[in-house]
Amino acid sequence: MRAGAFADLRVIRLINRRFIPFYFNTGGPGLGHDDDADKFIRDLQTESKRFRNLKVITDPYGRRSNTFAYFAAFSQADGGKILGIANGWNKGEKRVRQITPNKKTVFEFLLKMLRDNPEFDKWTEAEQKILTAAKENPTNAQAVIRAATIREELGQYDQAIKNYRQALQHAKTNKKPIAVQTSVYAALLRIARYKKDWESQQKILAEIKSAPSDLASKMGADLTLEQAYRKLDEKDYRGASKLLTKAIKNFPDSKRMGELQYYAGVASFFLKDKPSAYYHWCWIVENIPDDHLARRAYISAAHEDFPYPNYELGGFKTNRMIGTRNIINAYRRAKTHYEKRVKAEQEKAKSRK
Amino acid sequence: MRIMSLAIVAAMTFSCSLDVAGQTDQPSKLKCFNSEAIQWVYPGKFKTALEKAKKQNRIILMKGLGFGLDELGTKCATKGCW
Numbered sequence: 001m002r003a004g005a006f007a008d009l010r011v012i013r014l015i016n017r018r019f020i021p022f023y024f025n026t027g028g029p030g031l032g033h034d035d036d037a038d039k040f041i042r043d044l045q046t047e048s049k050r051f052r053n054l055k056v057i058t059d060p061y062g063r064r065s066n067t068f069a070y071f072a073a074f075s076q077a078d079g080g081k082i083l084g085i086a087n088g089w090n091k092g093e094k095r096v097r098q099i100t101p102n103k104k105t106v107f108e109f110l111l112k113m114l115r116d117n118p119e120f121d122k123w124t125e126a127e128q129k130i131l132t133a134a135k136e137n138p139t140n141a142q143a144v145i146r147a148a149t150i151r152e153e154l155g156q157y158d159q160a161i162k163n164y165r166q167a168l169q170h171a172k173t174n175k176k177p178i179a180v181q182t183s184v185y186a187a188l189l190r191i192a193r194y195k196k197d198w199e200s201q202q203k204i205l206a207e208i209k210s211a212p213s214d215l216a217s218k219m220g221a222d223l224t225l226e227q228a229y230r231k232l233d234e235k236d237y238r239g240a241s242k243l244l245t246k247a248i249k250n251f252p253d254s255k256r257m258g259e260l261q262y263y264a265g266v267a268s269f270f271l272k273d274k275p276s277a278y279y280h281w282c283w284i285v286e287n288i289p290d291d292h293l294a295r296r297a298y299i300s301a302a303h304e305d306f307p308y309p310n311y312e313l314g315g316f317k318t319n320r321m322i323g324t325r326n327i328i329n330a331y332r333r334a335k336t337h338y339e340k341r342v343k344a345e346q347e348k349a350k351s352r353k
Numbered sequence: 354m355r356i357m358s359l360a361i362v363a364a365m366t367f368s369c370s371l372d373v374a375g376q377t378d379q380p381s382k383l384k385c386f387n388s389e390a391i392q393w394v395y396p397g398k399f400k401t402a403l404e405k406a407k408k409q410n411r412i413i414l415m416k417g418l419g420f421g422l423d424e425l426g427t428k429c430a431t432k433g434c435w
Contacts, residue, residue: 069419
């Protein structure tokens, strides 16, 4: 999950805003044990069969979950109570069954935990101040954007869009710095992506392109990246690859370089150009290991020996029995492609001088 | 068979902790990155997680791991072995 849901910005921001996340070794070899966490879980299992039963799921392919590994939500009230478990919960009439839940499943699970347990979803004092400031100063674009961001992170997209649009209107009317407009448009594009509302994306892009002060050129990698996400969703991998490789060259200082490189790798993977895929993923691991996508890039580079579904790569997984050493060796093999290309680029640069 | 299985699992854990393939224990060479990450409470600090949840009135999320945490993994959720 570290390479999947836990590397997703939507999940990261929601967890940090509304939950207390904790991880530990449930009893196997290695470090990271926690006696207090063990007791908490043991007491739950003694008191109620629910957690024990919830831990075991069988997915549509007949695979059973590992009962020692789970991602679950608990209330600390009354000595502890299980609220739900991410790899087996009821989504409407369907039961979600994913041995390793993907980023969308995890995000929706977290929202459900808040909806079903609203006593744990109250505004903090800081949030209340921001929301009040936005209400009392509706023409203050920055105040309204702060409120919109909170709504967005909590998955309240309709309200967030309303707030962002309000901020945009006032930013335009009051001739605020262009950075205010670009940040709002980036947010609107992001929300359109989350909802896979490509029609809205089209309209937002048209607004940006027709805006004065050459707004489009001030949006950096945001504009290209969001268009690339759509191309990936529509399986236009060649189109995505073209956009992303151009953006990597044009925006070398972008804070979104991790996303640019990672998804350039994904596009290359689906175009069956594995050397290029390995190059892009290893580039992240070797150059920006602190990026939120570093782990995802590492695991994708090692995908041929990874036993769990890689949802970014169409659910690819190996069926062989492998261990951690296989994964490390798979990354090493991928890295040889990266090193070959870096060497070739260096030699090309030398020969030009 | 059980002893064999445990030995295999222990070997895998040991081999993982020996070598993180230089993946993530080096700092970034460039500045073009986004280091946003989940603010986990680390193993050994469950009481802290409980206190935070009580004080802030929040749900605790628990990620149980079957095996394989190394020293770096217990101090930094985005690095080391999990």
